[in-house]
Amino acid sequence: MSRNTTLPRGVIALGLVSFCMDLSSEMIHSLLPLFMVTVLGANAFSVGVIEGIAEATASIIKIFSGVISDWIGRRKFLVLLGYGLAAMTKPLFPLAGGIGAVLIARFLDRVGKGIRGAPRDALIADITPPESRGAAYGLRQSMDTVGAFAGPLLAMGLMSITHDNFRVVFWVAVLPAIFCVLLIVFGVKEPGTASQATSPGKFPISKTNLQRLPDRFWWVVAFSAILTLARFSEAFLLLRAKDMGLSVALVPSVLILMNVVYAVSAYPFGKLSDNCNRRSLLVWGIGFLIVADILLAVAGSIWMVFVGVAAWGLHMGATQGLLSALVSDSAPSEMRGTAFGVFNLVGGLALFGASIMAGGIWTAAGPAMTFCVGACFSCVALAVLIRLGAEN
Numbered sequence: 001m002s003r004n005t006t007l008p009r010g011v012i013a014l015g016l017v018s019f020c021m022d023l024s025s026e027m028i029h030s031l032l033p034l035f036m037v038t039v040l041g042a043n044a045f046s047v048g049v050i051e052g053i054a055e056a057t058a059s060i061i062k063i064f065s066g067v068i069s070d071w072i073g074r075r076k077f078l079v080l081l082g083y084g085l086a087a088m089t090k091p092l093f094p095l096a097g098g099i100g101a102v103l104i105a106r107f108l109d110r111v112g113k114g115i116r117g118a119p120r121d122a123l124i125a126d127i128t129p130p131e132s133r134g135a136a137y138g139l140r141q142s143m144d145t146v147g148a149f150a151g152p153l154l155a156m157g158l159m160s161i162t163h164d165n166f167r168v169v170f171w172v173a174v175l176p177a178i179f180c181v182l183l184i185v186f187g188v189k190e191p192g193t194a195s196q197a198t199s200p201g202k203f204p205i206s207k208t209n210l211q212r213l214p215d216r217f218w219w220v221v222a223f224s225a226i227l228t229l230a231r232f233s234e235a236f237l238l239l240r241a242k243d244m245g246l247s248v249a250l251v252p253s254v255l256i257l258m259n260v261v262y263a264v265s266a267y268p269f270g271k272l273s274d275n276c277n278r279r280s281l282l283v284w285g286i287g288f289l290i291v292a293d294i295l296l297a298v299a300g301s302i303w304m305v306f307v308g309v310a311a312w313g314l315h316m317g318a319t320q321g322l323l324s325a326l327v328s329d330s331a332p333s334e335m336r337g338t339a340f341g342v343f344n345l346v347g348g349l350a351l352f353g354a355s356i357m358a359g360g361i362w363t364a365a366g367p368a369m370t371f372c373v374g375a376c377f378s379c380v381a382l383a384v385l386i387r388l389g390a391e392n
Helices: 009-029 034-040 044-072 078-087 099-128 132-161 166-172 176-188 207-211 215-230 235-244 254-273 280-298 300-328 333-365 367-391
Strands: none
Touching: 009 078, 009 099, 009 132, 009 166, 009 176, 009 254, 034 044, 034 078, 034 099, 034 166, 044 078, 044 099, 044 235, 044 333, 078 099, 078 176, 078 280, 078 367, 099 132, 099 300, 099 333, 132 166, 132 254, 132 300, 166 176, 176 333, 215 280, 215 300, 215 333, 215 367, 235 300, 235 333, 254 280, 254 300, 280 367, 300 333, 333 367
């Protein structure tokens, strides 16, 4: 049945904000693992620790920002604060002289991500009709991911022009981050009644309020955590490409490919999820990740790495927006910020463990074993999903 899928302007504006920040962030992050290894002398385990700490930090902060946005009945202020803090950290990367400085910069950058994430996702749910939420989250994720592949593409060009000068590329990345903040100030408007789904009142992070979140919400959280153990930091995709002989200047092309596939697939999968069984789409998404892990484990050439990376991008497009839609559907409207905070907290802790695990396995047993373990966790997630589907 045909549906009216016209999306609110606020969703498009938030997508543009995500585009600008991801353009800035991925110019840095597409080169950061190599910068740490080749310039600062770090090893794969150190990369895994830093990435794990950074992502766990973002997820821990998200629960508090989500709760606060429910409590005060306002989302935009926290969105602006989070993006603003992330923009302020960008100059710290070109100034870094050691691993400790990179850790501090990544930590503060992820604090900013944590502050903005849950309120932004809750705001999208506040302003979007339920029948269009899959498309809304898919569109925002697609625009976010366009920035995520444009960033590495620009970084790759600048690395070529500057003869592999990491710090110059990092300085250029500051500019789109500043524009992102201006776009929030002048282009994003909150619903006229503060946040129409929320109102100031009792602080929502309590045992009683958490018990109001239904069982199906906790199912989404648990399933996502298992899946995250199979999908460790994308820094290891970059290290795999370098391990196969790809030059430093071309390594960002790995993220370009992944994010092109991600961007192209996220909106169609999101829109499709509004009209079909979402659990079936999750099965496809896990299947793509299993294929990606196997290809990256057995890769004998850089071309096999690229095929594996493309399958990884399909997995992201088929699952990330869909999981957000499932969270928004399962949580009470006045607790959406809290729900997204809890969801991201658990996922971030899982990503922290996955990244530490991947770094340790990579250092001890090599890249092939790292991706084999990822494939095993993917199979566990698939089995859980099939079992739950049979029970329901």
